[in-house]
Amino acid sequence: MRGTLITAILLFIFAVVFWFAADAIPKSQLGGTVGADGLPKLLAIALGVLSAGLIVQSLLAMKAAGPAVPAEPKRRSGNIARHLWAAGMIAIGAVYLIVVPYLGYMLSVGLLLLTVALYNGKRPSFGLLLFAALGAGFFYLMFVRLLDVPLPAGFWPALVG
Amino acid sequence: MEGLSYAWHAVSSMPVLAAACGGVLWGILGGALPGVSPSIAMALLLPFTYSLPPLVAVVLLASVYVGAEYGGSIPAILIRTPGTNSAAATTIDGYAMHLQGRGGEALGLSLVGGTIGGLFGLILLTTLTESLANLALLFTPPAYFAMGILGISVIASLSEGALLKGLIAGVLGMMIATVGTDPISGVSRFTFGDPNLLEGIHFILIMLGIFALSELMVQAGESRWREGAVSEAGKATLKLPSLKTLWRLRRAQGIGCALGAVEGAIPGAGGSVAAFLSYNEARRWSKEPEKFGHGSEEGVIAPETANNVVSATALVPTLSFGIPGSNSTAILLGGFLIHGLQPGPLLFTSNPEIVYGLFGGLFTANLLMFLLGMVILGPCIWLVKRPKPYLMAAIFGLVVSGVYSIDHSLFDLWIVLAAGIVGYVMRVLGFPHLPLILGLVLGYMIESNYRRALLMTNGDHIVFLQDNVSLGLLTCAALVIGVSAVREIRRWRKPLVIALPQAQ
Structure with a gap:
């Protein structure tokens, strides 16, 4: 209330x-x-x-x-933790938006997949790395190659010359 | 006849067929994933529809809606977790059947019931929409303005116990719609000198933020996913019911069809209400009511028929008046608007190929749902068993990539993040989402007709009371809000009456 x-x-x-x-x-x-x-x-x-x-x-x-009864401290801190955890997803998105012009789309989206999965409880493993790499490749092929969307290339073109 | 020719032309066109097939497939997979509602599945596809021809785009979105209604029943039956809200009623007897080793039978009933319901709903859609649209031809600018207000009022009044919050959400949606260049005078409004805002805030960005991103936030904040947690989907082989079984279950299907038709056409009622009502009525009229809750076939087919009827009849108010009654139809309306098409009576005369083509596409989608439903069960079970973090990461990746593909702008992504925060805060505080979305998609229609109407009387608001249709609709809006307010006040008083003796 x-x-x-x-x-x-x-x-x-x-x-x-x-x-x-x-x-x-x-x-x-x-x-x-x-x-x-x-x-x-x-x-x-x-x-x-x-x-x-x-x-x-x-x-x-x-x-x-009637007079407000303060919520149990444990429940209140649980609620705050829940909201902070939810806000973490927005923070991940914001970091993605900051780094994507520099790192390029493919690497950034791979890192995004990796981070979101880790953040939501998946333990680091080879399977997780494979998921991020294959996922980034799939998104790159679909959006950049198939749909011709000019997603940020990052520093890679300058590096290749 | 002309309509049939348009529908046939659509059905026989390869891109439309591909859209119906892809949409149903995406819908079934999306619906099967708990947490991905039909509206989220549709919203995720919305950015891709930009580059598609209008008919292909709307058929794609509508087919997702059709597929998702069946998809939602798969986890409802196999893991007792409804993939969509409207599949919640199926959980009761579907899961009980699965525990008895009859999961395949329950899935078969859901698929056949859904197909019958979808086709029945389509017949209603084709027969009702045009006649209602003809009625809407009598509408003048004041009436259109009043219609928009009535639409938002009805949806806001359905926000259980939160009428004021619903109305506030509707107003906020309309406020967002005013950002950008004023289409009449060319003056920029609320842009703060930022050129990115000159074209306004596209509703797709808000929809994706409100539906998809806020859902990801909610899921991230919920109980943690544990490594090694395996979904108990088990194994099931689809088993279609025989004609004899279907004939035996005709009463339950009839109830599903009738209630789905009524609930679908009422804005805000939606598939879940229709499914639960059908379940209850099927039990009431059943010869074996004692079987309900313990694996009754009628308990599966009645709600599944109903929610697929709704997927068609929910389009009646959207196509006739341009007023969507649910999240999914609001997104479909967005699909129309992206291509410069305004659903409503004029669409039947200006773009009949779109309307009848959509009917043809929906017919194909329902048949494809039946065919694909038989073969896609295995992939669905595999998908349901995937760890949740992978699914969340994939959805996030799809959102950021899809949004960028609309205007190639990172600024749009910031808006999606902001909309995600707004959507999450609204959920936490109990503000309903749909009125905001409705205010957003109807904002332009409401404002343009408001200003056109006032041009008639040189700025005098009496015009809204002089026009009979407008007066009638505004009276209805006032009545809807008034009745909801009274009901809310009564609900408020009740606990006090109970509380007093307890206090003494």
């Missing part, structure tokens, strides 16, 4: 910011009677009203539930 309340407050703030951002959209004579800012402003108002409703709903729910 507290999480919902905090989210609702953040959404309300976002609605206000969105309204001002919509108000700052340049006016154009081609925009018609409503203009490019018409619907965004309407949406900002709708979000403001709905998030205010959610704030009220959360407060009422908290009141009805």
Whole structure:
């Protein structure tokens, strides 16, 4: 309930910011009677009203539930660990995006396969390496060769000359 | 007759046949993998449809949906883990049959029931869609705007106990749709000077982030996969039911067909509701209700027939009004929009070859599901037994490669990561995904009709109340929200009434 309340407050703030951002959209004579800012402003108002409703709903729910009983520390730390573990997948994706222009697609995607599998509980083994190598080869053949997608080549062309 | 000619032309065209075959194959494999829902299987293919001809692209996506409904029953029967939500009802008697050494029989019932259901749903789709679409020809811009609002309201109101969250998700989806260059005035909105945002945020990126990436995050956060954990899929050889058996099970199939037809056409109801309702009704009307839960054949064929009927009838509101009622049909709508096609009444006159070609493609897909279903069981069992980390890594690899292939932009991948975070946070906080996706795909339609409507009255919003259809639809939207709000308030009060005596 507290999480919902905090989210609702953040959404309300976002609605206000969105309204001002919509108000700052340049006016154009081609925009018609409503203009490019018409619907965004309407949406900002709708979000403001709905998030205010959610704030009220959360407060009422908290009141009805009585004094807040803090969750068991073990369960709470378990939840945090779960979310952090989930966020780790995004971190892996972000690292992939940072390295792919330098290392090139084939190596990066191979490393991505290896890391994601390791991260999710697979022990390092020859089978895992084979999976990453074959997987990278498969993706390379499918996207670069078959579908002709110009995926980043990295430093390899410069190395080969 | 013209429609039949288009359908025949599609069915006899090699690319469409290949798309139906590939889609069904991908759908069965995707559906068989627990954690890969039909919508995720479809979303993963979406980037590949860019370079395909429109008809091939939509047939491919629709065939995935058809295949996934059968695929979901394979792990439901063999390992008691439904591959898709709609296969959950099949788990009860399918797994019981497997334990009795009749797993192959259960798979056969699922396959035949699914094929019958799919073909029955297709008949309804072809007969209902055009007449409903003709009704939609009466729609004016205010009515279209109201239709979009009604669509989002209905979906948001179905968010069990979270009406406000559903509506907020819908508004957020529409907000994302406003990013980019305004199509009417050419003014850029919310781009912060970044040229990557000038064309807006493509809904594919949000769909992949919300569905595929957030699912990977959830699975990563769940209990750890242990080395050596082997899936107990066992062995099973598909055994098709005889005609005599099918005749004996006709009542259960009829129930599946009827409930699947009704539930499919109702936005938000979907295959899982249809499957569970059919299971219950099949038990109620069965001559051997005591067998349910202990390996009843009727308990397998009724839900499997129902969820395959839904895979066809769920397309009725999408094709008639351009309003999708489920995650999968929202992605299919995305497949149409990518190729500049707007599902709705005009599609029947402007692109009849697409609509009737899709019907032909779906017919082929259902037949192919039957044929491929007989031979693909072995690979499916092999796939289900693969370690989960390999599967997750392969999906991640497919997402990053597929997204890059759309616009050759790494910026798009950052958006997918951001959408993944949003999707995960929404799941944790109980915000439903579908209203956001619906707001996103309908955003342009809603805004363009909103502005067109206001041009008629020089900016006066009374136009939405002057148009009878618009007034009717907006009243329906208000009623849907009002009824859900009342129901939610009642649900809130209930625990308090129970709690008071306990407190005393």
